[in-house]
Amino acid sequence: MKRTEQYSERLSRLYPELHEPVGTEKILTQTITFQVTDDCNLACKYCYQTHKGKKKMSFDTAKKMIDLLLTGEKGMRDYINPRRSPGLIIDFIGGEPLLEVGLIDRICSYTIGQMIELNHPWLMKTMFSICSNGVCYFEPEVQKVLQKWNNRLSFSVTVDGNKELHDSCRVFPDGHPSYDLAIAAAKDWMNKGGYMGSKVTIAPANVMHTYDAITHMIELGYNEINANCVYEEGWKPVHATVFYDQLKKLADYILEHNLDMEKDYYISLFEEKYFRPKQEDDLENWCGGNGVMLAVDPDGIIYPCLRYMESSLAGQQEPYSIGDVDTGICQCECHKCRVECLKKIDRRTQSTDECFNCPVAEGCSWCTAYNYQVFGTPDARATYICNMHKARALGNIYFWNNYYKKHGIDKHMENYVPEKWALDIITQAEWNMLNSL
Ligand code: SF4
Ligand code: SF4
Missing domain, CATH: 3.20.20 (TIM Barrel)
Incomplete structure (x- = not known):
């Protein structure tokens, strides 16, 4: 949407x-x-x-x-x-x-x-x-x-x-x-x-092609690319690892090709303001489906x-x-x-405590209508997307901190992903590398 x-x-x-x-x-x-x-x-x-x-x-x-x-x-x-x-x-x-x-x-x-x-x-x-x-x-x-x-x-x-x-x-x-x-x-x-406009839907069957898909669209002349992981059931832990690797590859492509993400391009997989805790009083629903x-x-x-x-x-x-x-x-x-x-309904009524207080809650989305489909009430929250959001958070740490460094921008994206969560997705060496950026 x-x-x-x-x-x-x-x-x-x-x-x-x-x-x-x-x-x-x-x-x-x-x-x-x-x-x-x-x-x-x-x-x-x-x-x-x-x-x-x-x-x-x-x-x-x-x-x-x-x-x-x-x-x-x-x-x-x-x-x-x-x-x-x-x-x-x-x-x-x-x-x-x-x-x-x-x-x-x-x-x-x-x-x-x-x-x-x-x-x-x-x-x-x-x-x-x-x-x-x-x-x-x-x-x-x-x-x-x-x-x-x-x-x-x-x-x-x-x-x-x-x-x-x-x-x-x-x-x-x-x-x-x-x-x-x-x-x-x-x-x-x-x-x-x-x-x-554009909309790339990432699902378990095509997550391994994320890099190919987005770079191809950039080469076709799209400068605004919206992509999101589906909310539906079917994600397995391995998909998060694949997604992180794809995001990292995509990040390297953007950096190598000197794409200006502040002026010329918008790729929704990389969002500077996400992947941190949400304010307690930020109760807004993700979408207009409420x-x-x-x-x-x-x-x-x-x-x-x-x-x-x-x-x-x-x-x-x-x-x-x-x-x-x-x-x-x-x-x-x-x-x-x-x-x-x-x-x-709002973020508080739909979310479990784990989601409400999640350290990377910002940007983690849900579909109110899909929640209705799964639970019989829109006032609930399906979280099949959880690991994919965490992988995306890690991919963003990699991308933005390298991007800031390359362009001499005085900013740093803080890593709010708990180590325990990260190690389900990436190796210890990768985790150490992310924290050294
Ligand atoms: S990352 Fe997981 S725990 Fe955190 S808000 Fe999203 S679904 Fe909930
Ligand atoms: S309910 Fe689902 S489909 Fe409707 S606007 Fe929200 S996210 Fe989109």
């Missing part, structure tokens, strides 16, 4: 005065996700949307959702309003959203048209975002729509690092690969001067995030809906209760 977070940060930067807290309430830009179809032209092997279908959102459904958002009627105002969220990000997902590019165009036009008519405060602060597999990027209608909304659009094509990695998972239903199409789309968009975001599915059912939809929960829990486009949001006891539960 980092992609839309960056958009949100951009809006905060452009309009800082609008993001000043009101009382204790934090002001932020909220994201509304429209799942315009659950159909897809690929059959990716790891896709979390296990229940793919052929549903398409009707324009009437989309229109009702926009009307609810703009009028604030039927409970919507309490969930989202321009005071709490000065900007709006309307995110289109699928399946593959570009299969419904005509609908996307109509939704964008209707949204802006209504905002003009209502002289709505969101008019100048609404952005659209599309994340696509790139397969139908060159179709004339797609090109027309992308160009039409270009100045309000964040467009990204999912590329899983290099060809081998991408084609091992991202295939058509008949098994043929999709890398060449994705990369042609990404390059064309960047050549036209478009901003290209009642800050909204998502609507093709049938017009409303959820707190797309990950709570039936298509994402692998049949393990019932969909966590909180309303629909006809009746509105929180209009029955069940939906009210769900939203109240979401609004009450």
Whole structure:
């Protein structure tokens, strides 16, 4: 979700005065996700949307959702309003959203048209975002729509690092690969001067390719690379060791190629401000999945995030809906209760004492909706990612302290990882080397 977070940060930067807290309430830009179809032209092997279908959102459904958002009627105002969220990000997902590019165009036009008519405060602060597999990027209608909304659009094509990695998972239903199409789309968009977002998903099956994937993207011209380890079960201790080695190799690449990580590049695996204890009063949820975001599915059912939809929960829990486009949001006891539960949860209520007091808690993430999938309540925390975060912390100590040294920067990243934890991942000699930096 980092992609839309960056958009949100951009809006905060452009309009800082609008993001000043009101009382204790934090002001932020909220994201509304429209799942315009659950159909897809690929059959990716790891896709979390296990229940793919052929549903398409009707324009009437989309229109009702926009009307609810703009009028604030039927409970919507309490969930989202321009005071709490000065900007709006309307995110289109699928399946593959570009299969419904005509609908996307109509939704964008209707949204802006209504905002003009209502002289709505969101008019100048609404952005659209599309994340696509790139397969139908060159179709004339797609090109027309992308160009039409270009100045309000964040467009990204999912590329899983290099060809081998991408084609091992991202295939058509008949098994043929999709890398060449994705990369042609990404390059064309960047050549036209478009901003290209990215998202590399690191899982047990591909963690050994992390270095290849990220360096390949750098060579393709990406200068902002978002990568994260999946939250799902399946990580083994050995993966943490592999991940550390991959991060170290990547760090050496960045140092050798003199990449400027302060001005020119952002690679989310390396974060200067993470890997330390969190303040006790920092109770913020990791993401907006606790009642800050909204998502609507093709049938017009409303959820707190797309990950709570039936298509994402692998049949393990019932969909966590909180309303629909006809009746509105929180209009029955069940939906009210769900939203109240979401609004009450924070880092303290979800975390065990071990996580809450963890010396490297800063930057260790969780997915509130996945927690619901695992535990039947969003107010819990799955920690399958634990060792991967610790490995990332060690990789960051290596990277930043070498980076500061190389560039003569008077900074030092402190190592908060306890030795005992580190020695489950790296050798004593490696530990000693990290502490000598
Ligand atoms: S999951 Fe592990 S690394 Fe993350 S906060 Fe909890 S104990 Fe710390
Ligand atoms: S609940 Fe999960 S999928 Fe939804 S915003 Fe949070 S991390 Fe992302």
